[in-house]
Amino acid sequence: MNNTLIKLCSIDKSFDGERVLCGIDLDIHDNEFVTLLGPSGCGKTTTLRIIGGFETPDEGEVLFEGERINDLPPYRRPINTVFQKYALFPHLNVYDNVAFGLRLHKVPEEEIATRVREMLEMTGLKGFENRRPATLSGGQQQRVAIARALINNPRVLLLDEPLGALDLKLRKDMQNELKRIHNATGITFIYVTHDQEEALSMSDTVVVMADGKIQQIGSPTDIYNEPVNAFVADFIGESNILDGVMQKDRKARFAGQTFDCVDGGFAKNEPVDIVIRPEDVDVVPVEKGMLSGTVTGVTFKGDYYEIIVDVGGFKWMIETSDYVAPDAEIGLYIEPDAIHVMKKSEYSGKFGDYSTFSEEMDWISDPDKEVSEDEETTLLS
Amino acid sequence: MKKRLSFLERAAAVPHLVWTLLFIIGPLLFVLYFAFTDNDGAFTFANIAHLSSYAHIFFVSICFSVVATAFCLLIGYPLALAMARAKPSTQKLLLVLLMLPMWISLLIRTYSLMTLLDNGGLVNSLLRAMGLAPWHMVGTGGAVVLGMIYDFLPYMVLPIYTSMTKLDKRYLEAAADLGCNPCQTLFRVTLPLTAPGIFSGITMVFVPSISTFYISQKLGGGNFDLIGDTIERQFQYTSTYHIGAAISLVMMLLIIASVAIFGRFADKEEEGMLA
Numbered sequence: 001m002n003n004t005l006i007k008l009c010s011i012d013k014s015f016d017g018e019r020v021l022c023g024i025d026l027d028i029h030d031n032e033f034v035t036l037l038g039p040s041g042c043g044k045t046t047t048l049r050i051i052g053g054f055e056t057p058d059e060g061e062v063l064f065e066g067e068r069i070n071d072l073p074p075y076r077r078p079i080n081t082v083f084q085k086y087a088l089f090p091h092l093n094v095y096d097n098v099a100f101g102l103r104l105h106k107v108p109e110e111e112i113a114t115r116v117r118e119m120l121e122m123t124g125l126k127g128f129e130n131r132r133p134a135t136l137s138g139g140q141q142q143r144v145a146i147a148r149a150l151i152n153n154p155r156v157l158l159l160d161e162p163l164g165a166l167d168l169k170l171r172k173d174m175q176n177e178l179k180r181i182h183n184a185t186g187i188t189f190i191y192v193t194h195d196q197e198e199a200l201s202m203s204d205t206v207v208v209m210a211d212g213k214i215q216q217i218g219s220p221t222d223i224y225n226e227p228v229n230a231f232v233a234d235f236i237g238e239s240n241i242l243d244g245v246m247q248k249d250r251k252a253r254f255a256g257q258t259f260d261c262v263d264g265g266f267a268k269n270e271p272v273d274i275v276i277r278p279e280d281v282d283v284v285p286v287e288k289g290m291l292s293g294t295v296t297g298v299t300f301k302g303d304y305y306e307i308i309v310d311v312g313g314f315k316w317m318i319e320t321s322d323y324v325a326p327d328a329e330i331g332l333y334i335e336p337d338a339i340h341v342m343k344k345s346e347y348s349g350k351f352g353d354y355s356t357f358s359e360e361m362d363w364i365s366d367p368d369k370e371v372s373e374d375e376e377t378t379l380l381s
Numbered sequence: 382m383k384k385r386l387s388f389l390e391r392a393a394a395v396p397h398l399v400w401t402l403l404f405i406i407g408p409l410l411f412v413l414y415f416a417f418t419d420n421d422g423a424f425t426f427a428n429i430a431h432l433s434s435y436a437h438i439f440f441v442s443i444c445f446s447v448v449a450t451a452f453c454l455l456i457g458y459p460l461a462l463a464m465a466r467a468k469p470s471t472q473k474l475l476l477v478l479l480m481l482p483m484w485i486s487l488l489i490r491t492y493s494l495m496t497l498l499d500n501g502g503l504v505n506s507l508l509r510a511m512g513l514a515p516w517h518m519v520g521t522g523g524a525v526v527l528g529m530i531y532d533f534l535p536y537m538v539l540p541i542y543t544s545m546t547k548l549d550k551r552y553l554e555a556a557a558d559l560g561c562n563p564c565q566t567l568f569r570v571t572l573p574l575t576a577p578g579i580f581s582g583i584t585m586v587f588v589p590s591i592s593t594f595y596i597s598q599k600l601g602g603g604n605f606d607l608i609g610d611t612i613e614r615q616f617q618y619t620s621t622y623h624i625g626a627a628i629s630l631v632m633m634l635l636i637i638a639s640v641a642i643f644g645r646f647a648d649k650e651e652e653g654m655l656a
Contacts, residue, residue: 054554074557081558087551091573100569101559152559 005030005065005188006051006156012059013046020046021212024060028156028190033182035191037199038209039235044192045084045160047209051190052158053077080149081158085165086141088133094120094144095129101152119147122181138165142174150181156188163198175202196236200224208232210347229342233275234351240281240316241351244274244341252341255291255311261339273342278306278319280338289331295324308354315353412633415626428627435611435628439635442608445522445597446590449529450537453586454579456530457537461578462571464538465545476542479535487532488595494528495519495599520602528596529586536585544578545571580643588636608632 004027011024021043028034036044049055050062053074062070069077080101088097095116102112120126123143133141142162149157159178163171179202182189193199199206200220208215208223208231216228227233230241244254249264254274266272286292293311307324309316309332316332324330419425464475482490497503498518505515518524552574556566572579594609601607608628615625 052558054557073562074554075560075562079558081555083551083555083558085551087549087555089552089555089570089574091576100556104560104565104569148559 003030004028005032006190007063007066008047008050008060009063010060011047011050011057011062013043013050013055013057019212021050021057024212024214026207026214026217028188031186031188033179033189033191033202033204034207035193035199035203035205036207036209037193037196037235038215039194042209043212044194044209048081048158048160048190048192051156052079052081078155079158080152080154080156081160082142082145082149082162084160084162086133086145088141088144088148090133093130093132094125094136097133097144098147098151100148105152115151119151122184123147123150139170139174142166146178146181150185150187154187156190159189159191161192161194163193163195171198178202200236208235210235226340227275227342229345229347230273230275230349230351231345231347233273233340233342234347238278238317238319239351240276240278240353242274242276242314243349244272246270246272246341250336252339255314257290259290259334259339260336261341262337263339263341266341266343271344273344273348275340275342276316276334276338278317279304280334281316281318281320282333282335283307283318283320283322283324284331284333286329286331289333291332291334292329293332295326295328295330298324298326315355317354412626412629415622416630418623420620420623428623429631431624432627432631438606438608438611439631441605442591445525445529445605445607446587449526449533449590450583450587452526452530453534453537454583457534457582458541458579461538461541461545462567464542465548479538483535490532491528491596491599494531498524498527498600519600520604522601522605524600524602525597525605525607528600529590529593532593532596533586533589536589537582540581540585541575541578544575548574584640584643587639591636592632 006026006028008024008026011021012019013021020041024043024047026047036047038044046055050057053069053072053076056070061068064072064077089100092100098116098119099112102115107115116129117126120128123146125140125143125147128136128140128144133144136144142165145162162178163174166174175198178189178191191199191202200223203220205217206220206223207217210231216223216232218226223232223236227236227239233239233241242254244252246263246266246269247253247258248268249266250261252259252261252263252272252274291311293309293316295307296310296315297308299306301319304319304321305323307318307320309318309330311332318332416428417424417426419427464472464479467475495502499505500515500517500519502519504518508515548571552570553566556570557563561569591607592609594607594613597605597607597610612625612628612632615621615628
């Protein structure tokens, strides 16, 4: 985990004059499971394609073990890819698909037979040797794609939304499977997804991207507990994001009140964004609350209730295990260490209360908004 | 309401049905009739039996068509590949250039080719002007094959080009990812995945090549008797209709057989293409 395998230095990339990556700096270490996470159009797939050699950066350098590989074609890189929708060769059966890379490297047929058998066993595809990809289910095709890439013993495996086409339960199983394969092989995994839960549960390191820039790099717990800006806080998990002022160290003022908190290091009276996770707010009687408001919505989620509380016009989301009746007046209690203070950023004010859950909801209800194709597929998927 | 619609639908099919009966089924029946009767209208296998004396003509025709088809494939495949990889605007231009000759009558094109290649034609004038010996071309087998290639090349390029534009780029990326250099990608991925285009191209060039008579008459200078020429000659006199019909019948069966064989290949590939 210590030596840097791949280094991206201030990568810029434009397509038809539109900038999709601006100044990407990223270190990827040996054996690491790195996830590039972000909404569609954030540049995560382009970053992956640059590492794979399918795109060349306009500016900046791609280093592999310290050597510049900007112009090295994909077939000379010790990197293999599991493509989105798999791209299995339709004219070859499962065996020949998996053996494809080894045959190119002139590995003797007996060795190929052994290695393909081992790989098919590891991916649970024994007995599928003679099937054509078209006759396989999504999950099976997925495994063939992984086997086809891994059999070449790459230094790095790139995975481009590999679980996107699978249903929820199978996705969970495949997440565990990928984790297991990662541990067993020790190959560096670079994984692209827009699913934050997937990213948090699988990765050593999460790279949150938006608008062609890296927003935050960190371990899943860091990203969740210490988001650097409103975008990350909103994208990873659920958050109430409020406008606030840091009166002094450990004193934050928001929602018309002053709260004790644990953060410091801000200028006196510096405007900030405050993040409070829904599970960190306690529901108490009005007179014991630091804030009070009216319940406007209650949703039963199985092991908890998700309630929306209107506090002076700002809609909070709160997760609580006790039932609260709609229209009830309740008090809210927040521990000092549940208050996370962030510097203002370009994303301040874009995310915040829970009048709606998603940006999409705002604009799919808007007749003037034109839906681009990219967004349409995201909505459908 | 529904019944009326279905009557209308049936009525709409009538012109096509009449056309098919008059101009496809009818002539086919005539061919069958003439192939198995003699001058008195009596049933006979004599015409078919007589065909053995035309064996060499069948052989020469097949050889010419195979050579022409092979050259069309060798020229057409790289051309289709280059077209499919060009910018969209260039692709359109190349397509128009490819199809432009098809808008001119085949006879005129063949005749023009003959004048170009003639002993006193443009090509030989150029050769002479450059101080080279004139090259006798019209009347050689090469000229006939050249004529076939020239006339039928677009029929090879178009289906291959179509299957190339349908080829998903992800397969090419996957090949490169697994270690294929561009040449290996061409032979291991592009070629097998465009096989349906190749097979239909082969069929579309082979069939008109084997049945042509005009090209061999004009560019072969009468030195080559192909199936098409023979059939044409037999139908100039009523007395030889029967032999002509028998030759036509056998040629049709030959073509059907080869189309069926190629078709099988094409189908097999397409089965695999279904994602």
